[in-house]
Amino acid sequence: MSRNNRAAAGARTLAAFALMIVAIPAAAALAGDAAWKELTDRSIALYEAGRYEEAARTAREALAATEEAFGPDHALTAKSLNNLAGILLRTGGKTESGPLLERALGILERTIGGDHPDIVPTLNNLAGLYLDRGMYADAEELYRRALSIKERSLGSDHPEVASSLNNLAVVSAKLKKHREAERLYRRSAEIAERALGPDHVEVARTLHNLAQLYIRRQRYAEAEPLLERSLPKLEKILGSDESGLATALEGAGETYAALGKQDTAASLYERALAIRERILGADDPDLAPSLGELGSLYAQRGEYGKAEPFYERSLAMAERSLGRDHPGIAGPLSNLAVLYRRQGKDDEALPLYERLVAIRERSLGPSDPDIVMPLVTLTQLYIDRDMVAEAESLAARLLAASETARVKDHPSVAAVMLNLAQLLSDDEKYDEAEPLYLRAIAMKELIIGFEHPDIAIYLNNFALTCVEREQYVRAEEQYTKALYILEKTRGPDDPDVKSVLGNLLALYRLTGRKEKALEIEKRLGLAPEDE
Numbered sequence: 032m033s034r035n036n037r038a039a040a041g042a043r044t045l046a047a048f049a050l051m052i053v054a055i056p057a058a059a060a061l062a063g064d065a066a067w068k069e070l071t072d073r074s075i076a077l078y079e080a081g082r083y084e085e086a087a088r089t090a091r092e093a094l095a096a097t098e099e100a101f102g103p104d105h106a107l108t109a110k111s112l113n114n115l116a117g118i119l120l121r122t123g124g125k126t127e128s129g130p131l132l133e134r135a136l137g138i139l140e141r142t143i144g145g146d147h148p149d150i151v152p153t154l155n156n157l158a159g160l161y162l163d164r165g166m167y168a169d170a171e172e173l174y175r176r177a178l179s180i181k182e183r184s185l186g187s188d189h190p191e192v193a194s195s196l197n198n199l200a201v202v203s204a205k206l207k208k209h210r211e212a213e214r215l216y217r218r219s220a221e222i223a224e225r226a227l228g229p230d231h232v233e234v235a236r237t238l239h240n241l242a243q244l245y246i247r248r249q250r251y252a253e254a255e256p257l258l259e260r261s262l263p264k265l266e267k268i269l270g271s272d273e274s275g276l277a278t279a280l281e282g283a284g285e286t287y288a289a290l291g292k293q294d295t296a297a298s299l300y301e302r303a304l305a306i307r308e309r310i311l312g313a314d315d316p317d318l319a320p321s322l323g324e325l326g327s328l329y330a331q332r333g334e335y336g337k338a339e340p341f342y343e344r345s346l347a348m349a350e351r352s353l354g355r356d357h358p359g360i361a362g363p364l365s366n367l368a369v370l371y372r373r374q375g376k377d378d379e380a381l382p383l384y385e386r387l388v389a390i391r392e393r394s395l396g397p398s399d400p401d402i403v404m405p406l407v408t409l410t411q412l413y414i415d416r417d418m419v420a421e422a423e424s425l426a427a428r429l430l431a432a433s434e435t436a437r438v439k440d441h442p443s444v445a446a447v448m449l450n451l452a453q454l455l456s457d458d459e460k461y462d463e464a465e466p467l468y469l470r471a472i473a474m475k476e477l478i479i480g481f482e483h484p485d486i487a488i489y490l491n492n493f494a495l496t497c498v499e500r501e502q503y504v505r506a507e508e509q510y511t512k513a514l515y516i517l518e519k520t521r522g523p524d525d526p527d528v529k530s531v532l533g534n535l536l537a538l539y540r541l542t543g544r545k546e547k548a549l550e551i552e553k554r555l556g557l558a559p560e561d562e
Contacts, residue, residue: 067096
């Protein structure tokens with residue numbers, strides 16, 4: 032059952048000091064109107080009090096005052112741009128923040144130089160925005176610049192260097208530079224612990240991120256002690272930042288789930304969900320990933336009754352937010368469909384699988400590997416209900432999907448193709464059944480080997496179809512192959528051997544091959560058929 036991960040890059044890892052609000056030096060007021068200084072200080076105070084909307088309005092006024100006092104290309108204007116962008120990042124204004132930060136960076140590079148320490152807050156804010164947008168290479172470049180400036184101006188063991196190392200480690204992990212990320216996290220933690228003490232936010236943040244890196248690398252034994260050490264501190268530190276605390280709890284829940292500590296994971300996920308419901312409201316679409324995570328956890332434990340309401344809420348929210356046919360609902364739709372199927376609620380599962388197959392075929396194309404398993408399950412649901420026409424309508428798509436299916440999906444694809452071939456044969460649709468039999472047998476031979484007893488059963492069933500089509504030579508070939516495999520693997524007295532012999536005898540009698548029939552009659556201890 033798939034997991035629903037949050038869309039935001041780095042949702043489980045925590046970049047340090049993502050919003051670096053810059054105070055304007057009091058002495059600067061001597062150079063012009065002090066109104067912008069007062070507005071700037073007020074916007075920072077509002078921001079620190081968590082009154083972000085008011086802070087944003089005041090920061091806009093401060094920017095206007097700064098531009099009027101010093102002009103559009105002054106370094107202090109750049110700092111006002113940085114402050115406004117940082118506050119907007121808190122209030123959801125990410126689209127507007129990018130141009131503000133890029134303009135601020137350009138001004139600072141022209142006025143104070145690209146290596147000046149005062150440029151670091153803007154480098155970090157813009158890098159954090161790029162990180163959130165998935166522009167990892169751009170973020171890495173800016174974080175490296177910020178780190179280099181801090182090391183040169185503050186020394187390599189300064190605590191602010193630790194925060195820059197953490198930031199660079201986060202983006203290095205996103206770029207799959209895992210060894211470098213681990214080295215950076217370790218160095219960051221060592222510096223912060225030495226300079227700030229073992230209980231400081233920077234130490235907890237970095238240890239939390241390092242734990243997440245170990246989990247992604249399946250180094251669970253190394254991750255757990257880091258998590259146990261960092262999470263209680265993060266809970267205290269992030270207590271006033273409920274969104275940040277929810278993110279940390281979800282990251283810990285994911286970790287404990289991977290470690291098999293499901294009860295602990297469930298408790299953490301439920302706490303995170305309660306926080307998000309309090310912040311956003313119980314019907315906010317942004318709750319869908321949290322609901323999906325809890326549903327997946329309970330489903331993996333086999334607690335389907337507990338998982339169901341979380342999955343149903345997650346799907347309902349995604350549908351309200353995106354629409355019933357949007358590709359983005361495929362994840363929650365699949366989760367609920369699989370859950371219904373596991374509970375034997377096939378009547379509820381069937382329409383969900385029909386929608387899922389349609390959505391994925393539209394969004395991914397008919398040959399994408401992600402279509403295969405929903406198509407297989409939908410076909411089997413039709414077969415189970417003797418919905419021959421509906422199952423038959425999927426035959427050509429199933430054959431095409433078998434060519435692009437992932438290797439791990441081959442057994443399921445082959446099995447449902449054999450079932451569909453049998454259904455069509457029972458309905459006397461032999462021409463439609465034949466390609467399914469042949470493709471499924473070929474796939475099975477690759478999976479389990481040419482001489483596996485199951486191959487013999489499939490050959491026997493296909494031979495029966497050949498008899499119905501009066502393809503007697505072909506039928507004899509399939510029976511003979513099946514008989515060879517069964518006698519070799521199970522011995523001459525196996526019940527399936529006798530079954531194939533009986534079918535072969537019926538074929539010889541049907542085609543008037545008396546000598547061949549007599550041989551089998553003797554072997555089976557049967558009296559010769561009357562003339």
